[in-house]
Amino acid sequence: MKPKGFTLMEVSIVLATLSFIIFAALPVLLDIHRHAYISMLHSSQSSLGTALKFFRAQVLIDDAQERRQIHYIDRKVDMLSGMPEASADSIRALLEIDLPNKGNSQINQPCEGNDFCVMGQQYPSSEYFVSIPGYQFSERSGLDRVVYIWPQGYTLAEEACYFYYVNQASTESVVRGLATEGC
Numbered sequence: 505m506k507p508k509g510f511t512l513m514e515v516s517i518v519l520a521t522l523s524f525i526i527f528a529a530l531p532v533l534l535d536i537h538r539h540a541y542i543s544m545l546h547s548s549q550s551s552l553g554t555a556l557k558f559f560r561a562q563v564l565i566d567d568a569q570e571r572r573q574i575h576y577i578d579r580k581v582d583m584l585s586g587m588p589e590a591s592a593d594s595i596r597a598l599l600e601i602d603l604p605n606k607g608n609s610q611i612n613q614p615c616e617g618n619d620f621c622v623m624g625q626q627y628p629s630s631e632y633f634v635s636i637p638g639y640q641f642s643e644r645s646g647l648d649r650v651v652y653i654w655p656q657g658y659t660l661a662e663e664a665c666y667f668y669y670v671n672q673a674s675t676e677s678v679v680r681g682l683a684t685e686g687c
Contacts, residue, residue, distance in 0.1 A: 594651070
């Protein structure tokens with residue numbers, strides 16, 4: 505009668521094959537986390553774009569281009585040059601995502617307790633300013649401001665994983681975009 509079981513050679517081949525499959529799949533599995541954060545930033549930034557269109561419509565309907573504040577969906581939004589101010593409070597009013605209730609977040613500590621953290625009213629010489637890849641602030645105006653929104657688990661100061669809104673009051677326009685290199 506022949507003994508039942510696997511030889512050492514058969515077990516080694518199976519383990520080597522499984523190891524190869526795991527090592528081949530590991531980069532893909534680790535990159536899924538990165539892609540999920542990038543998708544979340546794209547979605548939230550797109551929601552901000554939609555909210556800005558509705559906000560602009562509300563300003564036109566109310567003929568409120570010159571006002572400093574407007575009621576938008578039961579909330580007060582501060583304005584600068586007819587557009588939402590680049591502040592944490594204005595972004596809270598425009599978006600329906602979980603942001604800290606008051607003030608700004610710490611940019612050098614991982615975002616915790618919320619889906620996103622926020623830092624507003626920043627400009628090139630401000631204490632918590634983080635440069636935006638591919639964007640140059642106007643040197644001639646001290647009015648332009650940026651607000652950064654970054655996901656839980658990331659820091660704004662060390663990782664380029666955020667979306668932003670810039671109120672370009674100097675040109676009466678806005679810019680919004682993403683930085684995803686650090687996700």
